[in-house]
Amino acid sequence: xxxxxxxxxxxxxxxxxxxxxxxxxxxxxxxxxxxxxxxxxxxxxxxxxxxxxxxxxxxxxxxxxxxxxxxxxxxxxxxxxxxxxxxxxxxxxxxxxxxxxxxxxxxxxxxxxxxxxxxxxxxxxxxxxxxxxxxxxxxxxxxxxxxxxxxxxxxxxxxxxxxxxxxxxxxxxxxxxxxxxxxxxxxxxxxxxxxxxxxxxxxxxxxxxxxxxxxxxxxxxxxxxxxxxxxxxxxxxxxxxxxxxxxxxxxxxxxxxxxxxxxxxxxxxxxxxxxxxxxxxxxxxxxxxxxxxxxxxxxxxxxxxxxxxxx
Numbered sequence: 195x196x197x198x199x200x201x202x203x204x205x206x207x208x209x210x211x212x213x214x215x216x217x218x219x220x221x222x223x224x225x226x227x228x229x230x231x232x233x234x235x236x237x238x239x240x241x242x243x244x245x246x247x248x249x250x251x252x253x254x255x256x257x258x259x260x261x262x263x264x265x266x267x268x269x270x271x272x273x274x275x276x277x278x279x280x281x282x283x284x285x286x287x288x289x290x291x292x293x294x295x296x297x298x299x300x301x302x303x304x305x306x307x308x309x310x311x312x313x314x315x316x317x318x319x320x321x322x323x324x325x326x327x328x329x330x331x332x333x334x335x336x337x338x339x340x341x342x343x344x345x346x347x348x349x350x351x352x353x354x355x356x357x358x359x360x361x362x363x364x365x366x367x368x369x370x371x372x373x374x375x376x377x378x379x380x381x382x383x384x385x386x387x388x389x390x391x392x393x394x395x396x397x398x399x400x401x402x403x404x405x406x407x408x409x410x411x412x413x414x415x416x417x418x419x420x421x422x423x424x425x426x427x428x429x430x431x432x433x434x435x436x437x438x439x440x441x442x443x444x445x446x447x448x449x450x451x452x453x454x455x456x457x458x459x460x461x462x463x464x465x466x467x468x469x470x471x472x473x474x475x476x477x478x479x480x481x482x483x484x485x486x487x488x489x490x491x492x493x494x495x496x497x498x499x500x501x502x503x504x505x
Contacts, residue, residue, distance in 0.1 A: 301328035303407045305365040305386040313337045315348050318357040320376075325360040328382075332365035333389070341367030341389030343412055349373040355399065359383065370394065374401050381405050388434065391417040398422055403429060414439035414466075421446040426455060433459040438474075440467040447471035458482040466490040473498070480505055 309330035314337065318324050331350055333339060339347025347370040353359055355376030362382075364371060368389030372380070376399035383403065385392045388411035395401050395416075400423040408415050411434035418424060419441045431437050437457050440448050450465055450473065457464055462485050465474045474489055475498040481488070482505050489497045 300405060300407065301361055301363050301382055301384045303384055303386060303409070305332070305363065306330050309363070309365040312350060315373075316351050318351060318353045318359055320354040321356040323358040323360065326362040328361050328363060328384075330363035330365050333367050333369035335367050335369075339367065339369035339390065341369055341387070343390055345390070347390050349394075353378040353380075355397075364392075368392070374399065377401070379404075385409070385415075388415060391415070393417070395420055395422050395424060401425070403427070405429065407431075409433055411435065417441065418448050418450075421448060423449040423451075425451040425453075427451075427453040428455065430456040431458070431460075435462045436460060436466050437464045438466075440469060440472055443468055445469045445471065447473075450474040452476040452479055454478045456480045457484070461485040463490045464488050467496075468492070470496070472496060475499075477501055479503075 309332050311334050312331050313334040316331070333341065333348070333350055335341070337348075338350070341347070349370045349372055350364055350368060351359060351362075351372045353372065353374045356378075358379040358381075359372070360381045363384045363386065366387035366389075368385055368387060370390045371385060371388070372383070372393040374393065374395050375397045378399065378401045380393070380401070380403045383393075383406040385406075385408040388408050391413075392408045392411070392415045393401075393403070395418045398420045403424075403426045405428045407430045409432040413434070414436040415431055415434045416424065416426070416438045418438065424438065426438075437452075437460055438450055446469060448467070448469070452464070452475070454477075457479065458481065460483070464476070464481065464484060466489070467474075470492040472491070473496050474491070476488075477500045479502045481502065488499075491497060
């Protein structure tokens with residue numbers, strides 16, 4: 195081999211990594227089978243590389259991270275760099291929204307140790323809403339009353355016309371509980387130990403009580419002292435003389451609706467009235483150990499019942 199040929203071979207070795215020419219030597223064929231870690235003679239001497247593997251065509255191979263192109267006689271070209279996979283994403287949870295307890299979820303039925311003592315009535319102004327998030331209040335027995343059956347005790351809360359009271363516990367002593375001066379809405383109200391009365395309707399209106407609990411009264415739980423409508427639902431009452439009582443010897447009309455309640459240990463009745471105009475409707479309610487009769491009314495036609503269960 196003359197000098198010119200040797201120079202040519204040296205130049206080609208630098209350019210093609212020794213896998214250069216099939217015309218002068220069989221050696222390059224053996225080297226090309228190593229190119230791209232997966233070379234094939236049938237692919238035209240080009241390296242067919244797997245992703246991420248370094249091609250070693252000849253002694254100076256080209257780094258390949260993807261499938262190589264078909265080679266030529268001067269050695270297969272390395273493939274283009276492959277794209278990396280996309281990183282995973284983690285979706286964060288949706289933040290919670292603070293809400294009031296729904297009717298039926300209820301506040302605790304026992305008095306907490308941090309129950310606040312109030313020395314005067316808390317007034318809920320007309321048309322406003324107060325949500326106490328199950329905070330507990332009880333009466334100062336010196337200034338408001340000790341919760342026995344003495345008359346003229348002060349209420350812990352007074353709801354003026356159109357007011358709403360939500361999620362509150364009334365501890366012991368409860369004095370005279372809650373007074374409603376017209377329309378009112380109450381939700382999730384707990385009386386851990388009923389005072390003189392749990393709630394009294396003092397003026398004409400519609401009072402709605404949805405959810406709650408009351409226990410331990412020497413007489414009635416709810417007192418109605420004015421022509422009105424009283425709707426109570428999802429409420430549990432335990433141990434009293436009567437669940438609801440219209441003021442004795444009065445003849446005005448009241449309308450009482452009891453739905454989906456649990457009433458037990460009433461030693462006299464669930465509802466009592468002396469008025470022949472008043473009506474009571476009880477539906478979907480469980481009751482147990484009711485004393486004299488369920489309803490004490492002048493006429494049986496004043497009572498409507500449906501889907502109630504004694505247990």
